[in-house]
Amino acid sequence: xxxxxxxxxxxxxxxxxxxxxxxxxxxxxxxxxxxxxxxxxxxxxxxxxxxxxxxxxxxxxxxxxxxxxxxxxxxxxxxxx
Numbered sequence: 001x002x003x004x005x006x007x008x009x010x011x012x013x014x015x016x017x018x019x020x021x022x023x024x025x026x027x028x029x030x031x032x033x034x035x036x037x038x039x040x041x042x043x044x045x046x047x048x049x050x051x052x053x054x055x056x057x058x059x060x061x062x063x064x065x066x067x068x069x070x071x072x073x074x075x076x077x078x079x080x081x
Contacts, residue, residue: 003028004057004067009046009075010035015054017067022054029075030054045075 004017005028013032015022023036025044036042036051044051057065 001065002055002057003070004054005030005072006067006069007071007073008032008035009072010039010078012071012073017062018056018059020053020056023051024054025049025051030072031075035078039078045078 002024005015007013007015008031009029010031011034013035015030015032021033023031023033025047026049027044027047029044029046031040031044031051040051042050057067
């Protein structure tokens, strides 16, 4: 199950579980669309993979399977903020 991390690893922008702006790679590194596409050029600085929109977990499931609250910041090689 996805962690649904709460922030962009590059600029620390909040990315709530229902955010359509969240992007993830295969290792679930999490970035906002602006950083993923603009700053990082579509390539994850941690693993070299690509980004896809993060799925939105339906609210009915968030109570039993909540999003992560652990914030991760400053991905390897990130130049933003």
